[in-house]
Amino acid sequence: MTLQAELRVHRDGFTLELDLVVEQGEVVALLGPNGAGKTTALRALAGLLPGSRVTADGSSWDGLPTEKRPVGVVFQDYLLFATMSVLDNVAFGLRARGARKAEADAAALRWLTRVGLAEFAKARPRTLSGGQAQRVALARALATSPELLLLDEPLAALDASTRLRLRSELGRHLRDYPGHTLLITHDPLDAMVLADRLVIVENGRVVQQGTPREVVRQPRTDYVAHLVGLNFYRGVADGTEVRLDGGGTLTVAEPARGPVHVVFAPSAVSLFTERPAGSPRNTWRAVVAGVEQHAHTTRVDLDGSPAVFADVTTATVAELRLRPGDPLWVSLKATEIHTYAR
Template structure:
């Protein structure tokens, strides 16, 4: 069964208007920049912010206060009760809903066992690592058997070394959860690894959605293209020639007609001091406007028609002695360019 949400929230000058559907057993990620409306959407679903309509399996949640909605939430900072034991934290939800203490504790211990923390039942939250606290927060959210699990930046509080391991653990737990899951994040890797489907929010609106592989291959906004590390343009195709909206023309391998998006990786761009000759390819003059060292490559920001990002090796930087202001030639094979309809 599907959870349907029509979220309409106005707060100050911000307007959220987004429709969401989440299937049972599915993980949907809301991904977007700061201020896009992700947290507002989560709060509206949880009943913490009024706005919109939510139905699940034919039951309307409109008007239900937060404490009566069948929703479990894992907050960014986990918000565990410091004065309670781990067991009491997890048992808190069932007890607050009228479950007797012995039954609530048994249920809490079962959920702790599922996340591998039954041996920490008597511990206090301050003694836990970040990864352990995250798993306790997940167990607490699931202890009430919610229809909807909301994850608000669940890995943001972890350091980089812990994050990789906990992300893998969380993915494993989510695969066994039979309810509806909505993940709110600004981290594209979290969304790509954890979600079955991604909804991109910008300015309070859904601008793209699809399976992670689809979003990566065919970004539809500058924000998404930047997230996945692609050069991104809009243009109009006439057979194998694409005239770009912001200036410049590219030759592509696959013929197309009409408005298209154009993408290619920065690694596909080569740089030369002189105009290259040889096999047919796209070449155009560019000027170096920025240089940024990455792990194993150097990213070069280039002005031109079109402006472009190029990833080159350290050897290329040394050979060309790259400096801001240098005038070069960019080269790009037609076969490296991917186009798709707008």
């Protein structure tokens, strides 16, 4: 069964024009910067905003009030009912759809067992950890057997160690879920690990979509390149030479012609205090604009033609004594550069 959505929302000077297709059993991640329209899309799909046309296997959801839509939602802050027990929270959707209390409670307990929280059935939400609250919210969303599961930044409120464990657990539940899943997130790791397909939106429009592998290999905008951690440029290729739109020229290994995108990893960039010996294919002068620690590496922001990000080790930082304003030589092998048509 295929779920198709045509979202056309105009509000407060912002316009969302988004067409989505989600196959049964598929997890689609909707990514984008703040203000791109992700939350607007979620609210439209849930029936909280006018302007959406949604069909599932030819059956239209148009005109259905929110409570009648076959949709389950896990909100970023989970929004558990503080005055209800955990069991009553999970049973709430079933009761709202007319199930008798005994039937709803039995189903809720089965779901709590599946997420490993049956022992907390009588507890209040305020006694739960962030990870436990997330699992209760997921159980509540899935208890009604929705056709569409909406996940709004489901791991954002968790600390790093809990997030790692819950990401794996959430992935297992999503693999078992037979419906359609739309994951709203700004976190590229959540998207890459959990989703089968990525849809990237900027300013209310789709700018790129594809499998995680496709998006990582060929980003189409600056935002997407930043998301996947690549240096990204636009230029015009003439054989193995690419003239970059922002200034500078790069030599590449694979010949090309016409407008291209150019990408390479920050880890492919080498830094020197003096011009490197030999004949590197790409060498240019730059000035350190900033230095920032990134996990086990250091990200160096360099102004030059072109400007570039370099990822180096802490030992390299100490050896070069990198400080903002320092002049350096940048070196990059042609074989490390990837180009593709614009």
